[in-house]
Amino acid sequence: MSAHLNLSCKSPTPELKPPKITIMWRNLGTKRSISKSRHGWWRNVPIAPKDPILGVTEAFIADTNPNKINLGVGSYRDDEGKPVVLQCVGKAAALIDGEFQSGESDLSFVTESVKLAYGENSGLMQERRVAGVPALSGTGACRLFAEFQRRFQPESSIYLPMPTWSNHHMIWRDALVPQRTYRYYDSESKRLHFAALMNDVKNAPERSLFLLHPCAHNPTGIDPSEEQWREISHLFQVKKHFPFFDMAYQGFATGDLQKDTKALRVFLNDGHLIGCAQSFTKNMGLSGQRVGCLSILCADERQAIAVKSQLHQIARAMYGKPPVHGALLVSKILSDPDLKALWVHEVKGMVDRISGMRTTLHGKLEKLGSSVDWKHIVKQIGMFCYSGLKPEHVDRLAREFHIYMTYDGRLSMAGVTNANVDYLANALHEVTKSEGASSLVVSLPKAPIAEQTLPILADSSAQWEEFFDGDSRQDFIVD
Ligand code: KET
Numbered sequence: 001m002s003a004h005l006n007l008s009c010k011s012p013t014p015e016l017k018p019p020k021i022t023i024m025w026r027n028l029g030t031k032r033s034i035s036k037s038r039h040g041w042w043r044n045v046p047i048a049p050k051d052p053i054l055g056v057t058e059a060f061i062a063d064t065n066p067n068k069i070n071l072g073v074g075s076y077r078d079d080e081g082k083p084v085v086l087q088c089v090g091k092a093a094a095l096i097d098g099e100f101q102s103g104e105s106d107l108s109f110v111t112e113s114v115k116l117a118y119g120e121n122s123g124l125m126q127e128r129r130v131a132g133v134p135a136l137s138g139t140g141a142c143r144l145f146a147e148f149q150r151r152f153q154p155e156s157s158i159y160l161p162m163p164t165w166s167n168h169h170m171i172w173r174d175a176l177v178p179q180r181t182y183r184y185y186d187s188e189s190k191r192l193h194f195a196a197l198m199n200d201v202k203n204a205p206e207r208s209l210f211l212l213h214p215c216a217h218n219p220t221g222i223d224p225s226e227e228q229w230r231e232i233s234h235l236f237q238v239k240k241h242f243p244f245f246d247m248a249y250q251g252f253a254t255g256d257l258q259k260d261t262k263a264l265r266v267f268l269n270d271g272h273l274i275g276c277a278q279s280f281t282k283n284m285g286l287s288g289q290r291v292g293c294l295s296i297l298c299a300d301e302r303q304a305i306a307v308k309s310q311l312h313q314i315a316r317a318m319y320g321k322p323p324v325h326g327a328l329l330v331s332k333i334l335s336d337p338d339l340k341a342l343w344v345h346e347v348k349g350m351v352d353r354i355s356g357m358r359t360t361l362h363g364k365l366e367k368l369g370s371s372v373d374w375k376h377i378v379k380q381i382g383m384f385c386y387s388g389l390k391p392e393h394v395d396r397l398a399r400e401f402h403i404y405m406t407y408d409g410r411l412s413m414a415g416v417t418n419a420n421v422d423y424l425a426n427a428l429h430e431v432t433k434s435e436g437a438s439s440l441v442v443s444l445p446k447a448p449i450a451e452q453t454l455p456i457l458a459d460s461s462a463q464w465e466e467f468f469d470g471d472s473r474q475d476f477i478v479d
Pocket residue numbers: 053054072073074075136137138139140165167213218246247248279280281282291292
């Protein structure tokens with residue numbers, strides 16, 4: 001009311017009336033310049049390169065051939081090629097239905113996840129030295145850690161195994177953390193290149209941060225033995241390195257969830273402070289729920305409180321909190337002895353199906369008289385077979401046989417079924433007919449790769465070839 005009065009008191013003379021601003025603004029530009037500026041905002045945005053893994057699924061979906069097979073993404077499928085809802089998940093869902101969904105569920109989810117990874121009786125939770133937070137699955141846990149690393153170790157790099165999950169490169173790139181690689185795989189023998197790995201760990205500057213796959217290494221399907229983990233852990237102690245474990249496949253290496261934590265146990269026994277990203281995407285089939293946990297073992301409770309508060313703050317500004325439903329499912333399964341026993345049994349079932357398919361595929365290729373030595377199909381563990389197929393084989397498999405996999409020749413064994421294994425074996429035999437026994441060799445750089453700030457974003461065989469090409473110290477600039 002008073003505002004109205006004031007205005008009317010100060011009513012300007014007719015000549016000084018405010019101009020009709022809207023009309024003047026409209027007159028300032030022609031229709032043409034408006035539409036031009038509208039188009040201008042994002043004119044310089046290029047189409048992003050396809051994700052090396054998710055792009056495969058897109059190509060698979062677009063293919064209408066009835067025989068098509070998706071061996072791209074590492075998600076578990078049953079023998080009918082369908083995603084599974086584990087029985088333990090179904091039962092847990094019925095139990096948590098209507099349960100009060102408060103922030104308090106965080107606590108038991110984190111406690112249960114940490115117990116699963118670090119060991120039931122490790123006592124670390126009682127010591128309150130673990131800073132753990134729920135995360136948006138394994139990817140989110142890695143991203144959160146990468147951000148934390150940049151903030152609190154701003155001078156540091158991340159050492160990634162060569163090869164590794166392609167998204168590791170993108171995650172640490174986006175967190176602006178420089179990347180280095182350490183050698184892991186010997187393409188000739190298709191085994192762990194233990195000597196090279198130890199050499200690179202030794203030659204890294206003291207107090208470096210290393211990403212380690214504790215079990216079922218993606219993509220190679222090769223893990224260090226317990227003895228080798230001991231050696232690695234010892235060298236980490238000497239060099240004061242920090243191990244960050246990305247555990248996306250707990251259970252998938254041996255079929256036993258506890259055995260698969262052996263790397264963590266070795267490091268914990270040696271007194272290391274560690275970080276760990278856990279994912280329940282594969283081992284609980286919770287792909288759509290995005291459930292994960294990031295934990296950092298600190299020197300004492302005070303540090304753990306500080307670290308946890310920072311992790312919460314980073315997450316708060318990025319996405320708040322992850323959805324709670326998946327975390328409730330996981331904590332229900334992990335804390336209920338019957339559900340947990342059922343889950344343990346179901347994990348074993350998934351792993352047995354995959355290893356059965358390895359044996360069947362290998363047998364079929366032998367029967368076909370393939371000239372290639374395919375023993376690695378059965379020797380490798382976990383979800384993948386790092387086949388050694390070259391980009392031209394991968395291209396042919398997609399074009400002629402409608403079989404899809406990533407350009408590095410990684411096959412997701414979870415996509416192989418009793419119904420498609422004959423067709424797959426025939427196709428593999430067909431595209432490798434001209435190859436000799438030892439010719440399926442992935443070309444990897446011979447030396448560790450120097451600092452990279454750019455990702456590996458290969459969406460064509462040409463890009464993969466460029467990536468793996470000769471000089472291992474080149475910068476990978478892919479735009
Ligand atoms: N770490 C590793 C080593 C890994 O292979 C994956 C997923 C993740 C983390 C991410 O997990 P998630 O919980 O889904 O966020 N790898 C498969 C799927 C993908 O690329 O998204 C894959 O390699 O096919």
